[in-house]
Structures are given as C-alpha cells and as structure tokens.
Amino acid sequence: MAIFYQPNIRQGEHFLDSEESRHCARVLRKRPGDTIQIVDGLGTLFTAVIRDANPKKCTFDITDEHPQPRLDYSIHLLIAPTKNSDRMEWMVEKLTEIGIDAIQFVQCTHSERTVLKLERLQRKAISAMKQSERAFLPKLLPMVPLTSWKPMTTDNAQKYIAHLGEEPPADLFTASQAQGEYYVLVGPEGDFSQQEIDWAMDQGFQPVRLGHFRLRTETAGLSACHTLHLVNV
C-alpha cells in the first residue's frame, strides 16, 4: 500500500504537503474514500482514508494508528562527509533502513568536503523510511566543526572513535555494552588530525576498530551502526 510522510500529524495536520499530495492524487490517482498509510517519522504508522484528493493539499481522516516498538538504546553517528556525495546518500539510505537515531555531520581538518546538501540527504532518508515501512526518520544534523560539537549526553552515554592509533584497539562489538546511548565518531578519508584525536580523548571517546580491515568512511558508518544493533540482540 502507498505510504506517505506527514511529520505533524500529532499537531493536527491531517493533510499531505504539495509534493506528496501531487503523488497521491495525480501519480497514484487516489480518490476520496481510498485508504492510504502515513508515517510521521516519530515512530507511528497511521492508516487513513482520503477525504479530499486535492493534488495540492490532499486531506485525510485517520482511522487507525500503529506505533512501532521503540528500542531501549539509541545510536548517534558523528561522521565527516565523503568527498563523493553519492556515498553519503547511500549511507543515509542504508542507516535509515537498519535504524539509527541521529547522524551528525562533522567537519574535520582533513575533510575533503566542506559543504553538504542536507535537504537532498533528508529526501533520501524519507524515501528509505517509506520503502522499508519504518516509522522512524533519523535526525540529520547540519555539519559543525568536530571540535565545537557539544555532546548532549547522559550518564548512560558510550562514546567511541573509530581510530586505530598505535595499539590495535578492541572491536566496537566487544568494547560496547547493551542498552547504551551510543555516540560513534567516524573520521574523514584523510583521517583525523592529532588535535582532533586529542580532543576526542578529552571528551571520553574510546578508540575502537570495526573489524579487521580498512573500511571506507561510509562503510564504517554503516558497519558501526549495525554492530551496535547486534550488541543489543
């Protein structure tokens, strides 16, 4: 069944935005009385019936709601965007599919990309959420310089930096404990600067490795998130 996105259902916005309305009424030719599904990106999948199939503002009445289970842990990825923006797009798509709470883009000294089209990534995330019938949309947070990032962490926070250093560190899988509020920091293609590593250590980030082999930035982001899900299986 067709799935649409309306983040403000709880605030009473029982209509689709112009793009979704056009898709619903023009492309899929939905009519009044037809049933559709809507996700709010906050954890609930709604069933609704179309009231007015207006291609500019399609209105609906909610008939049922299905909250999806919340996890008892949260995953926050801090990542330096890759030079190639396609690689970030697919990472956002895959992370939305497997589930992540937030992706904070960070600018590092050796970052090759200093500008990020967050809107395009947002659209990828919404599309992936609908495709995988998920009701949670990850928060995509605009790029900040790494060392000015202020963690809003609780006592339950577990902070990891994917960095090899001199001694091979523990694998994220063995280093982390279940039910955490995880923050994983993945650096740019040119690696972290020494100053950034020192900053991370000061902030309590623990060095970890992600498997035995060098991974690309975007693969490291996905691998870290997947690993933390399995720590909680």
Next chain:
Amino acid sequence: MAIFYQPNIRQGEHFLDSEESRHCARVLRKRPGDTIQIVDGLGTLFTAVIRDANPKKCTFDITDEHPQPRLDYSIHLLIAPTKNSDRMEWMVEKLTEIGIDAIQFVQCTHSERTVLKLERLQRKAISAMKQSERAFLPKLLPMVPLTSWKPMTTDNAQKYIAHLGEEPPADLFTASQAQGEYYVLVGPEGDFSQQEIDWAMDQGFQPVRLGHFRLRTETAGLSACHTLHLVNV
C-alpha cells in the same frame, strides 16, 4: 602506495595486464626501480620493484610477500540480483570491503532481473579490494536458477534463508554458530515463490530474520555477511 592486481603471481606471471600496466606507467608515471604493491586476490599482498615500466606489459620483481590472515570460517551469499544494477554494484563493493568468500547470483521465479553483467561487478570488486588494501577477492559466480543450485557443502555447513514465513524466525545472529561454512540465501524484491521456499527447506536452509525491519535485497546481503563476521568476533 599504489596497489595493483595480478591473480597469477604464484604461477610466475610477474607482469601487470595491459590496463594495470597503462595505469602504472602512464597515469602514475612509475619508473624502473620504483616500488609498488600487488595483490593476488588469493590472500597475499606482495611488494615489488618495477623492472620494465612498459605501458603495455609492466614487469616487476617481487621483493617481499605479506600473507593476510585467513579466517576460520567462510561466508557464501546466494542472492537474487536487484532490478537496479547499481544496487548490486555497491553491494559487491561493500561485501568485498568487509570480506566475503563467494557471491552466487541466483535467479528466482519473482526475479525482476534475468541478465547480469558479471564483468562489471568483477571490476567493482577488484577496485574495492585494492582500495581497502585487502588481498582477498570474493568469487563472483554467474547466475543460475535457484532450484538448480548444487551446494558443495561440508558437514560444517550452516544454511540460512532470509525469509519470515508465518512465525517470526530467530535472528541470524542468534541462530548461527561460530566457525561455520555459512550459506545465506537472500531472495528477490518480489520475495521467494512457495516452490522455492519448499526447495530451500528440503535442502536444509533454516529460516532466519535479519533485524526487526524489512530490508532491501542488497542491504539484506550486506547485513547478513556483517552479522556472520560478528558471530565470529
């Protein structure tokens, strides 16, 4: 350092193929006496010195060899290619990075793709292997109809099918045991046919799920492989 690929080093082929020779001599402007690295895709990274920087057939002398550790388990993915070939390309790239032994493409009743450009996928795999400084190249096996696939499995084989069925099955992570010879079957976008599911059950494939949410075909393939690595951490 530049890494090149020559699968037949052990058979005495101490030269690069025409494409690699051109890249070495013309693009990177390597000269006799320069040091390069070469992988054979079979587990060894070689250090070599260029003898003749011929852009059609660059020859070299091996000065050192570094075998990469072999894992005590093997992962074989059986997967129905996606309609969109880009999705298979990135999956092959990512699986090569995180490590997999073989990818067997299978044609299912509900497959939307019946032709596969294996050569292009092969090039993606070689490029990913070099990029991640891996010495192992996964075997990419040409498409066969699923039900005519003959497993060359040993007593140590663990066979799983990513299929939900009526009862939610165990997660692959909890169902599998370490040090196995794993065969994981991932179906097409249109799912398996009942006949294919019956065939898989007859062959001893055990139904598993990959996390809590519906994943795209290519995400399922990557997720399954990553999960099996973590079972062996």
